Structures are given as C-alpha cells and as structure tokens.
Amino acid sequence: MSKFPKLIAGTAVATLIAGTALAGPFGLGREALPEEVAAWNLDIAPDGTGLPEGSGTAEDGEMLFSESCAACHGEFAEGVGRWPVLAGGFGTLDRMDPVKTVGSYWPYLSTVYDYVRRSMPFGAAQTMSDDDVYALTAYILYSNSIMEYDEVLSNETFSEIEMPNADGFIVDNREEAEAHFWKDEPCMENCKDAPVEITMRATILDVTPEETAAEEAAASEEAAAEDTAAEAPAEETEVAMAEPDPALVEEGEGVFRKCKACHKVGEGARNGTGPALNGIVGHPAGAVEGFRYSNAMQDAAADGLVWTPEELGAFLAKPRDYMRGTKMSFVGLRDEEEIKAVIAYLSTFE
Amino acid sequence: MTRENKVDDTPERKGPSRRGFLTGTAASGAALLAATAARAQTAPDPLITEVQPWASGLGEGVDATPYGLPIKYEDDVVRRNVDWLTADTISSINFTPIHALDGTITPQGCAFERHHSGAIELRKEDYRLMINGLVDTPLVFTYADLERFPREIHTYFLECAANTGMEWAGAQLNGAQFTHGMIHNMEYSGVPLRTLLEEAGLDTAGDLSDKWIYVEGADASSNGRSIPMEKALDDVLVAFKANGEALRKEHGYPVRLVVPGWEGNMWVKWLRRIEVTDQPIESREETSKYTDTLADGISRKWTWVMDAKSVITSPSPQMPITHGAGPLVITGMAWSGRGAITRVDVSLDGGMTWQPARLGKAGDSKALTRFYLDIDWDGSEMLIQSRATDETGYVQPTKDALREVRGENSIYHNNCIQTWHVKENGEAENVEVS
Numbered sequence: 001m002s003k004f005p006k007l008i009a010g011t012a013v014a015t016l017i018a019g020t021a022l023a024g025p026f027g028l029g030r031e032a033l034p035e036e037v038a039a040w041n042l043d044i045a046p047d048g049t050g051l052p053e054g055s056g057t058a059e060d061g062e063m064l065f066s067e068s069c070a071a072c073h074g075e076f077a078e079g080v081g082r083w084p085v086l087a088g089g090f091g092t093l094d095r096m097d098p099v100k101t102v103g104s105y106w107p108y109l110s111t112v113y114d115y116v117r118r119s120m121p122f123g124a125a126q127t128m129s130d131d132d133v134y135a136l137t138a139y140i141l142y143s144n145s146i147m148e149y150d151e152v153l154s155n156e157t158f159s160e161i162e163m164p165n166a167d168g169f170i171v172d173n174r175e176e177a178e179a180h181f182w183k184d185e186p187c188m189e190n191c192k193d194a195p196v197e198i199t200m201r202a203t204i205l206d207v208t209p210e211e212t213a214a215e216e217a218a219a220s221e222e223a224a225a226e227d228t229a230a231e232a233p234a235e236e237t238e239v240a241m242a243e244p245d246p247a248l249v250e251e252g253e254g255v256f257r258k259c260k261a262c263h264k265v266g267e268g269a270r271n272g273t274g275p276a277l278n279g280i281v282g283h284p285a286g287a288v289e290g291f292r293y294s295n296a297m298q299d300a301a302a303d304g305l306v307w308t309p310e311e312l313g314a315f316l317a318k319p320r321d322y323m324r325g326t327k328m329s330f331v332g333l334r335d336e337e338e339i340k341a342v343i344a345y346l347s348t349f350e
Numbered sequence: 351m352t353r354e355n356k357v358d359d360t361p362e363r364k365g366p367s368r369r370g371f372l373t374g375t376a377a378s379g380a381a382l383l384a385a386t387a388a389r390a391q392t393a394p395d396p397l398i399t400e401v402q403p404w405a406s407g408l409g410e411g412v413d414a415t416p417y418g419l420p421i422k423y424e425d426d427v428v429r430r431n432v433d434w435l436t437a438d439t440i441s442s443i444n445f446t447p448i449h450a451l452d453g454t455i456t457p458q459g460c461a462f463e464r465h466h467s468g469a470i471e472l473r474k475e476d477y478r479l480m481i482n483g484l485v486d487t488p489l490v491f492t493y494a495d496l497e498r499f500p501r502e503i504h505t506y507f508l509e510c511a512a513n514t515g516m517e518w519a520g521a522q523l524n525g526a527q528f529t530h531g532m533i534h535n536m537e538y539s540g541v542p543l544r545t546l547l548e549e550a551g552l553d554t555a556g557d558l559s560d561k562w563i564y565v566e567g568a569d570a571s572s573n574g575r576s577i578p579m580e581k582a583l584d585d586v587l588v589a590f591k592a593n594g595e596a597l598r599k600e601h602g603y604p605v606r607l608v609v610p611g612w613e614g615n616m617w618v619k620w621l622r623r624i625e626v627t628d629q630p631i632e633s634r635e636e637t638s639k640y641t642d643t644l645a646d647g648i649s650r651k652w653t654w655v656m657d658a659k660s661v662i663t664s665p666s667p668q669m670p671i672t673h674g675a676g677p678l679v680i681t682g683m684a685w686s687g688r689g690a691i692t693r694v695d696v697s698l699d700g701g702m703t704w705q706p707a708r709l710g711k712a713g714d715s716k717a718l719t720r721f722y723l724d725i726d727w728d729g730s731e732m733l734i735q736s737r738a739t740d741e742t743g744y745v746q747p748t749k750d751a752l753r754e755v756r757g758e759n760s761i762y763h764n765n766c767i768q769t770w771h772v773k774e775n776g777e778a779e780n781v782e783v784s
Binding site for chain 2: 208
C-alpha cells in the first residue's frame with residue numbers, strides 16, 4: 001500500500017496545528033503564551049513602564065549591597081580595582097577623565113532598577129527579589145545623596161526621584177555640529193600651515209602588551225616546567241589523593257561560574273578580586289602569594305587553618321558565618337552536591 | 351628574508367615579532383645592505399640546490415585535522431587582550447590582528463570578542479526567539495523556524511564604538527591591532543528583521559515613524575538596545591551564519607543581530623527577544639555606556655552610526671619594514687557606517703601632501719574596503735597616514751579636528767586619522783603630529 005495517504009493526513013494535522021495560532025504571511029513560529037512574555041519582558045522604560053510592585057529602603061539594601069555587590073563596587077559603592085564606581089563624581093563631567101557614576105551621570109532611574117534586576121549580581125543575575133532590587137536601588141541612590149537612608153523607594157514613589165544629570169544629554173548632532181567634515185574635495189597639497197612635527201609618541205607611555213602569544217605560551221610552559229621541578233620532591237611526601245569523579249568535576253566546573261568573577265584557576269591564573277585558586281584544596285589558608293587577605297583570614301592562617309575538603313566545604317556553605325570578617329562577599333552555596341562538585345573541580349588544579 | 355638565505359633558516363623560524371625586531375636592528379641594517387646588492391647571488395641557495403625534506407618525504411594525510419587551524423608558523427596571528435583596560439576577561443574585549451590580515455573578510459577565529467557576562471554556550475535546540483510588545487500576535491520562533499524564512503547574504507563590518515577609544519588623549523598603544531582592532535568584517539546569512547516583524551504583524555503598532563524595537567540577548571548581561579523602527583525595517587538582519595559557517599559562540603551562536611553601519615554593541619548576540627515599543631528603553635548600554643561626553647560635560651546619546659574611518663595596517667608598529675629600501679606595499683582598510691568607501695588617500699609626510707590609494711576592489715556599502723599604495727621607498731623616515739572618504743562626501747578628520755568638536759572625554763567614536771612614524775630602519779611607532 002502506498003504511503004501517500006498517511007503523508008496527506010500528517011501534513012493536514014501539521015497545518016491545523018500551525019494554522020491555529022498564526023496570521024503571519026509564512027505561518028511560522030507559534031503564539032507566545034502570556035507566562036512566557038511575562039518571564040522575558042522585564043525591561044523598564046524611563047516613564048516607569050514595566051516596573052513591578054514592591055518597595056525597599058537604603059537601610060534594607062545596605063546589608064544586601066555588602067553581601068552581593070561590595071566585592072566589586074566597594075562597601076560605599078566607590079568601586080574596587082577597575083570595576084565600576086557607582087557613587088560620587090559630581091561636577092567632574094566637564095573635566096579630564098570624568099567620573100561617571102549612577103549619581104553623576106545616569107539620566108534615568110529606570111535604568112538602575114532595570115539593570116540591577118536583569119543583569120546583577122555579576123555571575124548570579126536574576127536571583128534577587130523585586131523588593132531586594134528596590135532596596136539596592138535605594139542604597140545606590142543613598143550613597144549618591146539622592147535619597148535618605150530610611151526613605152522608601154517603590155513603584156509608587158519611583159517617579160518622584162530626580163536624577164542629577166537628567167538634562168545632561170543631547171541627541172546625536174554630528175551632522176550639524178560636524179558638518180565641516182563633509183567636503184566637496186579633500187585637500188591634497190599644502191594641507192598644513194607649518195612643517196609637520198611629532199608631538200607625542202606611544203612608546204613614551206609604554207602600555208602596549210609586549211609579548212606575542214607564542215612567546216607567552218612558551219614562557220608559561222617554562223614556568224610550568226619550573227613549578228613541576230620545584231614541587232617534585234614535595235610530591236613524594238604527599239598523601240596520594242583519590243582521583244575525583246570526572247562527572248563531579250564537570251558539574252563543579254559549572255558551579256565555579258558563580259566564583260569566576262573573582263577567582264581564577266588554571267594556567268596563568270592570577271589574583272583578582274579574590275585570590276587565584278590553583279592548588280587550594282588541601283593547602284594552608286591565606287597563603288596565596290601577593291593577595292591581600294582580610295585580618296580574619298590572616299588570623300585563621302596563623303592558627304594553622306588548612307583547606308581540607310571539609311573546611312573548604314564549611315566555608316563555601318556560609319562564608320560569613322564560617323569566618324566573620326572575610327572579604328569574600330559571596331552568599332554561599334546552599335546545595336551540598338554543588339559544594340562537593342566545586343571542591344572536586346578545584347582539586348584538579350595543582 | 352633576503353635572497354641570501356642561510357641553511358639555518360629552517361621553516362620553524364617565525365616571522366619577526368616586535369620585540370625581536372627592536373632588538374635586531376643591527377642585523378636588519380646588514381640585511382638592508384645585502385638586499386640592495388642582492389640581485390647577484392654569490393653562492394647557490396641550498397633551499398634550491400639541496401633536496402629538502404618536504405620535497406622528498408610525505409606530508410600529513412587528510413583528516414589529520416577534521417576542522418583546520420592556521421599552520422603553526424602563523425600562530426602569532428591571534429586575538430590579543432590589553433590587560434589593564436578592564437577589570438576581568440569575562441566582561442572585556444580583545445583585538446583582531448588586523449596588522450597581519452589582508453583582503454576584507456575577517457576569519458571568525460581571530461575576529462575580536464566583546465562580552466559583558468562571558469561567551470555562553472547555547473544549543474540550537476534550546477534557542478528561542480520571542481517577538482512581543484506592539485505586535486498583532488506575539489510569537490516564539492525556534493532555530494528551525496528561522497531557517498524556513500527567505501534568507502539573504504550581506505557583508506558588513508562590525509566596529510565597537512570604543513575602537514581607538516584609548517587614543518583620545520594622545521598616542522597610547524603601539525600597534526594597529528590595539529588601536530584599531532575592535533573591528534571585523536564578515537559575510538552574514540540570515541533573515542531580514544523586517545520579515546520577522548511582519549510575521550508578527552505591525553498593524554497594532556499603528557504609525558511606525560515614532561516606534562522602536564528593543565532587542566535583547568540571552569546571556570546573563572541581558573544586553574539590550576533600542577533601535578528606531580525605521581532602521582529595523584531597513585537593513586537589520588537576524589543572522590545565523592558568518593563567512594559560510596555557523597557563528598562562533600563568542601560572536602553569539604546560534605543567532606545574532608546584524609545592524610549594518612551602526613556601533614557593535616547594538617549587534618546583540620544570542621538574540622532572544624525583540625520587543626516593539628513606543629519609546630526607547632534607555633538601558634544601561636545606551637545611557638551609562640555608549641554615550642559620548644563632550645568637553646562641556648554634555649553627552650551625546652543615540653550616536654549609532656560609525657563615521658568613515660581608515661588605518662594603515664602595514665607597515666605599522668607590529669609590521670615593520672624588514673626588506674630595506676625599494677618596492678614597498680603600503681596597505682590598510684577603510685570603512686563607513688553611512689555607505690560605501692569611494693576613496694582613500696595616503697600621506698607619507700604627516701598630512702601635508704596626499705596621494706590617492708588604489709582600492710583592492712570597489713567598496714561595498716557598510717563593509718571593509720582594502721586599499722594599497724605601492725611605492726618605491728627611498729629608506730628615509732615617513733609619517734604615514736590614510737584618510738577615507740565615503741559616498742556621502744564625509745572625509746575622515748584629523749585627531750585635532752575631532753578634538754576641537756568633541757574634547758578628549760568621548761571614549762567612543764574616535765575615527766581620527768592615524769599616524770605611524772616609520773623610521774629609517776623600518777620600525778614604526780604610533781605618534782601624533784602637529
């Protein structure tokens with residue numbers, strides 16, 4: 001018997017399904033469900049369109065900020081390293097190297113709420129409640145002296161806040177302000193009044209990365225070889241550790257994404273906001289060269305703390321409870337399995 | 351290399367690195383001498399007279415590399431990062447090795463990357479594209495759905511608005527890769543955004559002249575930008591192939607937006623949502639960032655189009671002249687977000703006099719154009735510059751002319767004329783001139 005009738009039936013069903021939702025010329029795709037649109041349609045416009053119901057104060061936000069934001073942005077939103085400064089900078093926009101912060105530069109409050117809610121904290125985006133985002137937004141405004149410490153920010157009060165640099169922007173006017181860059185004929189001869197002289201050289205500054213990739217690779221291979229040589233005698237005395245389960249290691253690599261913003265591992269790993277973590281499992285605490293530890297960590301190191309899987313696990317579960325005063329502002333890993341996995345992953349780096 | 355080849359010039363030898371070059375000035379002086387008198391070969395070249403291993407033994411079979419990489423002798427032609435620019439490589443940028451490329455197409459593997467929350471791995475099967483907002487029917491497309499719409503191919507440049515941004519206050523980075531490498535040029539296959547918007551229906555939006563779209567990516571940064579409907583319906587492409595193959599993950603696999611001629615930040619990667627709105631969203635990336643602060647502290651916003659620009663890629667600090675006086679190919683690239691490049695002029699004396707360069711082929715709209723100037727170099731110092739003109743008559747300005755209008759704090763949209771100081775020994779340096 002021919003397959004033809006079956007095919008017809010199949011096509012008819014498909015057409016029916018596709019045909020129910022769609023009016024477009026190609027009849028492709030399907031109608032988005034309201035729940036789906038709600039899940040992704042999070043952006044907030046300057047007039048407050050899209051703001052969720054909720055509220056918070058700087059007071060509520062202070063601890064949250066310290067836990068989730070301060071590692072990069074500083075306890076007072078003053079910025080750490082090259083991470084963005086969120087507060088201050090008023091009156092600097094017309095100077096060299098202006099300090100552009102939420103307070104000094106951002107024209108719309110909606111942008112602050114929208115960005116924090118959708119994209120922060122770095123490495124754990126979209127994990128905070130709407131109220132928490134109001135509280136954090138209030139804290140950032142407070143640190144810019146735009147709101148009071150106990151003033152409530154909510155979807156109701158949102159439009160009352162005035163951003164200091166709201167009038168600091170103009171729409172692209174290049175075609176008028178730079179109309180002289182359009183020319184009938186570019187100059188070809190005697191284009192300058194005086195003989196041309198060099199006025200500045202890049203080599204004076206000397207900020208260009210020097211090494212070629214090949215040289216870097218060779219250098220790090222050499223360094224690795226040296227490391228191996230130096231560590232070789234120690235290895236003999238070390239207790240052989242069981243090889244970690246590859247599946248667990250792989251899972252741990254995924255978990256480590258939460259840590260990557262501050263910690264580096266692997267070849268050439270360097271200290272960042274947090275210390276590089278090569279060889280951390282089984283090694284003494286507070287001992288990574290060149291990293292400035294908190295007093296709490298230095299004290300623990302002096303007392304002989306070693307990052308055994310057990311100690312490290314306890315630290316990672318609730319860093320600030322385990323060690324009061326640690327600089328690590330990570331909130332902690334709730335899942336026991338995740339803790340095991342990330343330790344297994346870390347144990348693969350010598 | 352000169353014609354006076356030595357036996358120890360094995361194929362393992364790399365092209366000169368900048369450091370190697372700087373320390374080997376004396377050696378190249380000798381080479382220069384040799385080159386001028388090189389026509390007369392005194393001893394036979396063993397590369398010719400002796401049977402070489404590759405001419406006798408066998409090479410690698412097929413399938414040795416199922417997906418090929420450049421040969422090892424080219425392994426210094428890679429993207430590179432400037433450490434001090436950003437806090438972390440996850441939210442950072444690197445640079446295309448434009449100094450070592452020719453032609454116009456940028457291979458994906460060395461095309462610069464810019465991420466806000468790292469390059470994610472998103473499977474085609476897990477990919478969804480939503481169109482919502484002021485449309486007749488909010489729709490969800492799978493990747494397979496996108497492949498069923500009529501497709502177009504177009505070649506466009508993508509330039510980060512911050513390209514050359516470190517050079518506003520003065521000559522800073524010594525290499526075309528670092529001063530101008532936040533750019534690539536690829537041939538995209540994709541579906542016009544117009545087709546997808548029409549599929550969702552725009553009757554609900556009413557008068558389209560004051561409407562916008564807001565586009566957003568699937569990564570944790572949720573990078574989103576507002577684009578006027580006029581542009582959205584003009585030439586914006588929802589692309590899934592670049593240079594004939596799937597996008598690389600670092601460029602938004604499986605689907606990215608292509609916004610021809612406009613700043614790279616708008617080319618949203620891992621595109622997941624297109625919302626039709628009646629106002630711009632003014633997201634972080636279009637207020638806090640990608641706005642241009644002028645000398646008086648007022649900032650321009652919505653500076654989307656990339657002005658005409660060009661740069662000489664060789665000779666340049668990473669590409670010194672190693673052959674001494676005589677025939678020299680000066681080459682570089684030019685582009686404009688307003689249309690096709692119609693003309694490139696080159697100056698050898700810091701902008702006092704100019705001569706027209708030869709375009710490799712006629713310029714395509716909003717795509718890179720390659721230019722050449724073939725000269726007989728006399729071995730004396732040069733201050734080399736290139737100057738692009740586009741089809742609208744816009745002529746690439748000098749750095750001083752730009753600074754006169756914009757000050758030094760703009761960060762973005764620095765399309766000034768670049769000067770390389772080529773010395774008698776062939777070495778080149780990034781300089782500013784009067």
